[in-house]
Amino acid sequence: MTLTGDLFIAGERRSSEQRFRAYDPAKGAEIEDVAFAGASEQDVADACAAAEAAFLPYSTKPLEERAAFLEAIADEIEALGDALVERASRESGLPAARITGERGRTANQLRLFAKEVHDGAWQKLRIDHADPARTPPKPDLRLRTVPVGPVAVFGASNFPLAFSTAGGDTASALAAGCPVVMKGHSAHPGTAELIASAIARAVEKTGMPSGVFSLVNGMGRHVGQSLVADPRIQAVGFTGSRAGGEALMKIAAARPRPIPVYAEMSAINPVILMPEALKARGDALAKAYVASMAMGAGQFCTNPGLVLGIAGPELDAFSQVAAETLTGQAAQVMLTEGIYKAFEEGKEKLAASPYVEKVAEGAEPAGPTQGRAALFTVAGKDFLADPVHLHEVFGVSSVLVRCADLEELKSVLSQLEGQLTATIQVDEGDYESARALMPVLEQTVGRILANGWPTGVEVTHAMVHGGPYPATSDGRTTSVGTLAIERFVRPVAYQDLPEALLPPVLREGAQDGVLARIDGAWTL
Amino acid sequence: MTLTGDLFIAGERRSSEQRFRAYDPAKGAEIEDVAFAGASEQDVADACAAAEAAFLPYSTKPLEERAAFLEAIADEIEALGDALVERASRESGLPAARITGERGRTANQLRLFAKEVHDGAWQKLRIDHADPARTPPKPDLRLRTVPVGPVAVFGASNFPLAFSTAGGDTASALAAGCPVVMKGHSAHPGTAELIASAIARAVEKTGMPSGVFSLVNGMGRHVGQSLVADPRIQAVGFTGSRAGGEALMKIAAARPRPIPVYAEMSAINPVILMPEALKARGDALAKAYVASMAMGAGQFCTNPGLVLGIAGPELDAFSQVAAETLTGQAAQVMLTEGIYKAFEEGKEKLAASPYVEKVAEGAEPAGPTQGRAALFTVAGKDFLADPVHLHEVFGVSSVLVRCADLEELKSVLSQLEGQLTATIQVDEGDYESARALMPVLEQTVGRILANGWPTGVEVTHAMVHGGPYPATSDGRTTSVGTLAIERFVRPVAYQDLPEALLPPVLREGAQDGVLARIDGAWTL
Known part of the structure; x- marks a missing residue:
């Protein structure tokens, strides 16, 4: 075609007189084959x-x-x-x-x-x-x-x-x-x-x-x-x-x-590293974390933009493996020039925060519109000191939050804006403390994951790709x-309508196979 | 107590220093027994x-x-x-x-x-x-x-x-x-x-x-x-x-x-008089109409503020019986002085429309805060000429719209704002033309009634007391x-959560008795 x-x-x-061209971000140039009509x-x-x-x-x-x-x-x-x-x-x-x-x-x-x-x-x-x-x-x-x-x-x-x-x-x-x-x-x-x-x-x-x-x-x-x-x-x-x-x-x-x-x-999709899980498989988690944040050049609504853990040698090790993995990451072509520029600006703003330290950077770009991966870190006590830490940076960028203890971690979580997802990396020994976090997560996000990564949204009956404001407007x-x-539907009630005027699906006995509530009882 | x-x-x-008193609208005076605290x-x-x-x-x-x-x-x-x-x-x-x-x-x-x-x-x-x-x-x-x-x-x-x-x-x-x-x-x-x-x-x-x-x-x-x-x-x-x-x-x-x-x-809850129904029982409809609009001093969200019919001798007769019935109505105490005043203003504004004629008035008030019933009429072709015809007048007031034919009636209906209810007075001979109105009603209102009156809202599973803007905000x-x-609820998804962290109701086999959708199938 x-x-x-x-x-x-x-x-x-x-057609229209107003025309524009598509853009090839990998080449950093317009695609010349056809001009597209702009609507009046x-x-x-x-x-x-x-x-x-x-x-x-x-x-x-x-x-x-x-x-x-x-x-x-x-x-x-x-x-x-x-x-x-x-x-x-x-x-x-x-x-x-x-x-x-x-x-x-x-x-x-x-x-x-x-x-x-x-x-x-x-x-x-x-x-x-x-x-x-x-x-x-x-x-x-x-x-x-x-x-x-x-x-x-x-x-x-x-x-x-x-x-x-x-x-x-x-x-x-x-x-x-x-x-x-x-x-x-x-x-x-x-x-x-x-x-x-x-x-x-x-x-x-x-x-x-x-x-x-x-x-x-x-x-x-x-x-x-x-x-x-x-x-x-x-x-x-x-x-x-x-x-x-x-x-x-x-x-x-x-x-x-x-x-x-x-x-x-907008979402930064917190990932929580519970102590036992971190101890048991910190290296694997660090590698999987970088893989998740780098997927699709980090351009996922569910990108893990925030990782929270308890400060200590295990988190230091996690940070180091993540840094090493990220350092090897090739820069990836981003979707548009605008998104590329916003990504660069977002990283600069984060780096300018006096509370933030840059942990690692990916490889230098090898072509136009390529985003260079970045990992930052901030102490839990400082996280809420500057709203810039809360802003989504769309691209391969994430912030590791070093919390003093679980209380501080919970306090950071409870002050986040609405999110699409929250992920908890958790082993059996963590269950009790993880359970205390669940109510905070339920109030903040649309989807809670355990031992996985938020990128990837299954299209099925039990999926929620949503969440409180500003993850979504509703x-x-x-x-x-x-x-x-x-x-995209709204309810309408019909009172005492003659059968002839009722929508067919509401006529007596005509619901066959469709879930209905009849005199309060659910029937199929 | x-x-x-x-x-x-x-x-x-x-308690608080800021106090106010309740008001007895029937006496037109404050109730002196106690002063109520205003919240700071x-x-x-x-x-x-x-x-x-x-x-x-x-x-x-x-x-x-x-x-x-x-x-x-x-x-x-x-x-x-x-x-x-x-x-x-x-x-x-x-x-x-x-x-x-x-x-x-x-x-x-x-x-x-x-x-x-x-x-x-x-x-x-x-x-x-x-x-x-x-x-x-x-x-x-x-x-x-x-x-x-x-x-x-x-x-x-x-x-x-x-x-x-x-x-x-x-x-x-x-x-x-x-x-x-x-x-x-x-x-x-x-x-x-x-x-x-x-x-x-x-x-x-x-x-x-x-x-x-x-x-x-x-x-x-x-x-x-x-x-x-x-x-x-x-x-x-x-x-x-x-x-x-x-x-x-x-x-x-x-x-x-x-x-x-x-x-x-806000709603004016149109009532449609279909030709056959009007012919067969115009008198009874007129009396029931006035009874519905006068219920509770007209202070129902579902008060029938608008009646639409096809101009002709039957509608004239309906109008006359309604006028006679209304003329006998005693003035009723309204809820508050503010509502009473707004009612008087609303009637005045309607009466001031060059397209509107006052058909009848109820008995004169016999005490303070009593609202005097009123019935107005306007031709279908003029109805949309002045937005004042569309405004809810909260109290015993209604407007009879005389339409040239069903097409005009449908056109008036299709230009109404969102409504809580629409009612259709309909006999078997009207079914075919009534069916043509249903899509317009479904797009405009939350509840469609046949051969009844909108005042009275049953509290049950299949009730909708709602409707498009401005009947409701949502x-x-x-x-x-x-x-x-x-x-007052919103959905949350749980992905790969260990049983121990799942809400009990979502654990395997723990939904007993509650409707659930499992792998796409509805089960109880």
Whole structure:
């Protein structure tokens, strides 16, 4: 497939005078093959109007058809073959093997949501039968969820497939019955065009209304701002920086009718080295720690940006092995020039803190846009003295916090902002003291791991990729896993409706196979 | 029990120099028996600190004990006997019979949430077992919800029991495991004190931590503002005016760590008269309409403030019967002087619209704070010409919209703001055209009723007392019914945790009786 650089507005390709080019971070140069259209206000408005027009036709399709649509998107993405892997790799600087894995994850995610559409429990079916004999008479009440309406999705740069054009936000919004207007990420416009073309083919093949998906691009902020402000948009999915997420939250809150923004933003993902675990396998932990922080050039939302341990010879040894391992790390190409620069600035700010010491650095960059790994350390008592220690540095950078004792470690933990994850390295002898930390972790994070590493987010039913502010804008939700669908539906109750006017799934005895709560009892 | 007027800060009674008195709207005079303490900033901070201190001890109590606590509150409220009914009636101007009914509803609501705590499905238990053979190995993931932390609740004036100190917000927050700091409504401080004393006794009898409930009062806005801004508060429940709810939303959004506000605010609750139903039983509908709008002096969030029908002789007849019925209505005492004045202003503004005609008025007031019923009418084509037609007028006031045809009616409906309810009066001959309205209603409201009236909100599993903005601040939720508990929990995932560190309910085979999703399958 040849790229044209056009927008996708409800199945139509559309060009514009405003053009921009993709960027190859490994070469440090623009990719010259095609110029991409930037959307005008009118383009955004047209995409939103098409999404609104598609909403009822799409949301009222039988659930089997909705599921088949999601599966068709997965098939069409796979059918793009090597062209997709090559383009995404070139635009992101990520190796082809990583992109290939991410493609599998993206397709599986769409198929999982197709299954979830069938499962149907997200409809929250509830029936309370009438009791006319009661004083006052008890009405018949039935509840289901309905999709909220058109959803705006902002792709992330660091997962050009799994968290972007047909990523988790798009998949869960479509699964919920909501059309999607995608703000393509300007870091991978060619990848976005390929994915959008796959979605467009799936739309056509499964007979979905054309407005169910549109892609609008743009280098500046105005496209995203117009999109979130558009009165037809009813919810927003976003993965990106805290500043970006907060800007969208402000726009959404200032609308005449505010809408929810699901922004996954910022985290430093503490890892706790419990004493017995550290004693038993400090070396292995140090090596695994560096491997986790260096994965994907450190550009994971769940990157372990903070490691906490109790000061002493074991932690010194851990620090030394980590330092040695990191020193050998080759510099890695980062996603964009902007991210590379922010990484350099973030490291400089950390290094400038009077409380922080640089423990080790990776190898010097061997090309443009390459980030040099860095490991810092700070004493537990000083950690809270400067807010710069709390800021996410997106890239291969992490801070080792040397705590005087478990009390100090707990105190540092309890003063962290909301996080996506916390990890505890723990052996049997640590269980009792670890148990005392659990309530703090539960209040602070969305996912608690033991004896693993936070990078890697399984797409499954029990996943929470979320967490209290500022990890996300809405700690009640997850952007990964099947629970993500619940962000895009809301409950409606039906009181004493004649059977003929009830949604079919709420008619008497018509819930078969779908989880329902009937007169308080759960039934399948 | 003699009222003291003191605050309840974590089980301690506390006085203050700032005092205010309750008001008897029927007499139009202050109630002189006792002066009530207004909370200082320090009082609010102390209540929040106590709530935070109580959070872990309370939330980690076995669920049976949490349920027993809710039941004990219900028992203690009933044990207050006539004193509660008399005081609430005197402070609200609502008849004793109505308050007695509301007391029953309040106690039943607490008992329903006690059962819901036992049911446990709100924990959203999910287990995905590991698959070490997969490439890459699949981790073990388990999910449950945790309570969000201390919750601030703002009582409503119009339901001094069911939506106030121990009302739905308090009951659902306590059921979720969250301590509550109550901002008592200044319209019924004596009622609040009685209820708080009942809760305090239940706290003592069931051995709950004292900070699990506090009551802070205050006439101005500063008490509520300090409460919502307090960093220890993690969520807010509110029932009241749109201006009040929006003010709290702004404070919550401006916090360093924003928190959710569940505000139930404003609705005009359209009622649609379908042609066949109107033809068959227009007279009965007109009488029932006036009875619904006059209930509780019109001071229901679900009051039918808007009736829509197709212009013609049947609608004229409906209008005439409604006018006749309304003309006979005695003026009713309203809750507060402020509400009374706002009602008079609201009617004046409506009457001043060049598009609006006053159809009928109720009897003249026979005492202070009595609201005179009013019925207005406007043509469908003019309805959207002036936003004043869309504003809720809290009291016995409603607007009859004469539409040219069903298309115009649908167009009016589709341009309404979010609503708590919509009601459709419908006979079999109307079903086909009614079906075309359903998608519009589903997108606009939280509850759809047929052949009934929206006043009266059943406390049950399938109830939604919510709806899109500005009916509520968060259309994904309900403030009545068992789903209300979900507002005060958030999900946490546990990855590869050793059994010893897992919450007991997530250990292998330990979910007995509680709905859980295991490897994707729902089990009980």
